[in-house]
Amino acid sequence: MLIIIKPSTQKKHKKNCAWLLKQCQKRQISYTLVYTTGDFTDDCKKITMLAQSQKRVVVLGGDGSLHLAVNALMGLNCTLALLPQGTGNDFARGFGCTISAWRTAIFSDFSEKIDIGQINSRYFINIAGIGFDAHVVQALQSKPALSALGYSFAGFKHLLGYQAKWLAGRLAGQPVKYHNLITVFANHHYFGGGLRIAPKAELNNGYLECYGMPARGLVGNLYSFIRLLLRNHHAMSGLNYQRLTTAYIQTPDLPIEADGELAGVSPAKVTIHPQALRFCIPKSSVTQV
Template identity: 40%
Template sequence: MLVVVNPLSGAEGDAQIAWLKQQLKQQQITATWFNTTGNFVSDRDAIVKATTTGTTVVVIGGDGTLHLVANAIARRNNPLALLPAGTGNDFARQFNYSKAQWRAAVFSDQVTNIDLGKVDSRWFVNVAGVGFNAHVMNNLGQKKRLGKLSYTYAGLISLFSAKSICYHSKTWPEHGMMLLLANGKHFGAGLTPAPMASLNDGQLELLWFTPKTHWQRVVVFASMLLKRHIGAKNVHHDRITELCIAQAGYDIEADGEIVGRTPATITCCRQALSIKKAPS
């Protein structure tokens, strides 16, 4: 067993660590512990080196730590167990597990295979996109550690400063605020841009937001907060397996991280990651 820990996960992370150490001692299980450093490439490579076929990888952290581990073990025979300890826990949210269920899953024999998204060669678990969401993450920086309200605050501020982006579509407006490709339902510490998304349908939900004025941006953002944006004016929806974004120079955000710049190809990869489930 390999345990990957975000050392900045605070009191919740400390509680999960203490619980897991106690369980490992009681069950006489040996584990290797790895603290992330914030350097994506070196952390990913270290996790790859520390895992062999069949090694269970336990993640203690949030969506960023999960994103890191997924990039190390996707398409490999390494079941992942999650002990949520992040700010948003957007991936964990869609399972509706209690803390006890997540803990039970660590030692469960039940596994489910889920889809992952991919931005060129970079895997993601939740949502990727360009435009407003990337602008928010660039402005947020280290403030993510301040809690969930920091996301909402940064989003409100960015409504009036994020520049429009261009996405060429045969049927929709060319200019808009944000283009999202969703594998999971949630992002931004609890927002639900893609309530219809499934982790095992082989598709990504495409959402193209096209408000033209500041007021329209406020309306769209408020409708997403209220989960009433699907089908609303200036919100366009489709399902895709692959999308090429040809326009150059846009930052790409995925799972709360800036992962690259356009042009890029975003794809859905079926059953790319094994997740441990709570016992039935």
């Protein structure tokens, strides 16, 4: 077993790390530890090299650490497991499970192949976006949010001064052009520290859920944000919602986020890789996948 750990001084993180290592010793499972450094390219290469001889890879971290692992493991035969320890834990949130269920899944024989999205050269397991969400991720690079609530508050604050840009491209082969608030491609339900933008997303149906939300000025943008918080944005006029397998964003120099991590700038090609990675699904959430 390869265990990927994002270093942390939090007591809960240390407690779960100690529990995991103790369980491995108790079950006589040999393990290798790799601590992330924050250098995506170097960490990705190191994990890929170490994972080639492992049967299972466990991520002890949040969406960013999971994103790193997915990019390192694509094309390998490892099974991926997660022990959520991040700020937002948006991917884990989509399963609605307790930490006990995640712990059990690490050592379970049950796993399923799930879809993985790709935007340019970067893979994503949860959600990729272009627009306001990427703007917030970029703004939080220097001062990360300490909680999911803090992330949502930061989003609200940055929305007040956000300058939307035009986006042109093709979604599922159809040309689009609009003043863009957010355009996201969702493989699972949540993003932005608990915003349930894609309630219909499924991890193994071979499609991404695309939400193109046009900008409407300050008051209109605040209205859209509130509708998103209240989870009734599907009924909004002007919302471009569809399931797709490919998309192209032609407008240059728009920042891109993938799983809450900066992932370059547009232009961008978006695709889905059906059943590309085997993941340890918590048993209490099997019916949701």
